Amino acid sequence: MEGQGNQIRALNFGSLNLDYVYSVDHMVRPKETLACTDMQVFCGGKGLNQSIALAKAGAAVYHAGLIGEEGDGLLLECAKAGVHTEYIRTISGKCGHTIIQVDRDGQNCILLYGGANRRMTKEYIDEVLRDFKEKDILLLQNEVNLVPYMIERAYEKGMTVVLNPSPYDKEMDGSDFQKAFQKVSMFILNEVEGEQMTGEAQPEKILLKMKSLYPESITVLTLGEKGSIYQYKDERHQQRIYPVKAVDTTAAGDTFTGYFLSSVMEGMPAPEGLALAAKASAIAVSKSGAAASIPLRDEVERF
Secondary structure (H helix, E strand, O other): OOOOOOOOOEEEEOOOEEEEEEEOOOOOOOOOOOOOOEEEEEEEOHHHHHHHHHHHOOOOEEEEEEEOOOOHHHHHHHHHHOOEEEEEEEOOOOOEEEEEEEOOOOOEEEEEEOHHHHOOOHHHHHHHHOOOOOOOEEEEOOOOOOHHHHHHHHHHOOOEEEEOOOOOOHHHHOHHHHHHHOOOOEEEEEHHHHHHHHOOOOHHHHHHHHHHHOOOOEEEEEOHHHOEEEEEOOEEEEEOOOOOOOOOOOOHHHHHHHHHHHHHHOOOOHHHHHHHHHHHHHHHHOOOOOHHHOOOHHHHHHO
16 A cells, blocks of 8 residues: 555445346246347456446556455456455355346346355454545445445545445345435435435436435436436536447446546546546447446547
8 A cells, every 4th residue: 555645546345246148139027938149257246347447447446345266357357457456355155246138229137146245344344444544435336245334434534435326225224324324425326226215216306305315415316318417515517428329238337437436536527527437338338248348548538
């Protein structure tokens, strides 16, 4: 950690998954046996994807997480992208993994197995957080356990806590999460997660409820084909999408998160950050795979 000076660093305490991706004509239905036209294995997980997006955007990002005995490829994928991997630990048992169906229109559905990602301990979390300081960023998703504990400890250190509340589950409605949400500096979420958090289905109502519930927090709401909206108190910025032919939408949201957060670390105004993230997401959906589809910064700037 020496030699970093005053540079803001991002610590992503996130999932590391092996993604088994099946190409299908349509999503499999109950009682149906469906032949797939292709099958590929990729490195993924919301945590890994977002770390790789941050690294490819040029940010200083350190990934912390747990992998199983078959996880060497995940370490290599992180290192290849420029993610710092010294906090990743190998434990006994299986890695987290997903089974992903991608249909002919590029839409996907995902079955997730937590594996090693759900075996975090408070001791491990404390050990990693000791090396980070005030104003460093802690990025979190909900594919690992002990997320409220991570938020509380990072808040105590004066870190900036950024949460992508995905996948949203019933645990997030519990008191531990609800208390921790008050200490989140920025929420990055899509319409589905917005409705799950607020009970509101319309984007405008989601944003108003988020401002009411978390008045000191930034909300970045992604709206698929309708673009994205940034909200902080009475400040609002909206960004359209850049239309491309969708091949695989798996990593679109994670690419957006990584690139937008990199713009925050650089001190970029919100409208410029939204545009950068929108361009990166457009490139990502035009390619197959999760981590493999995330573009480098120079490719985004040429787009």
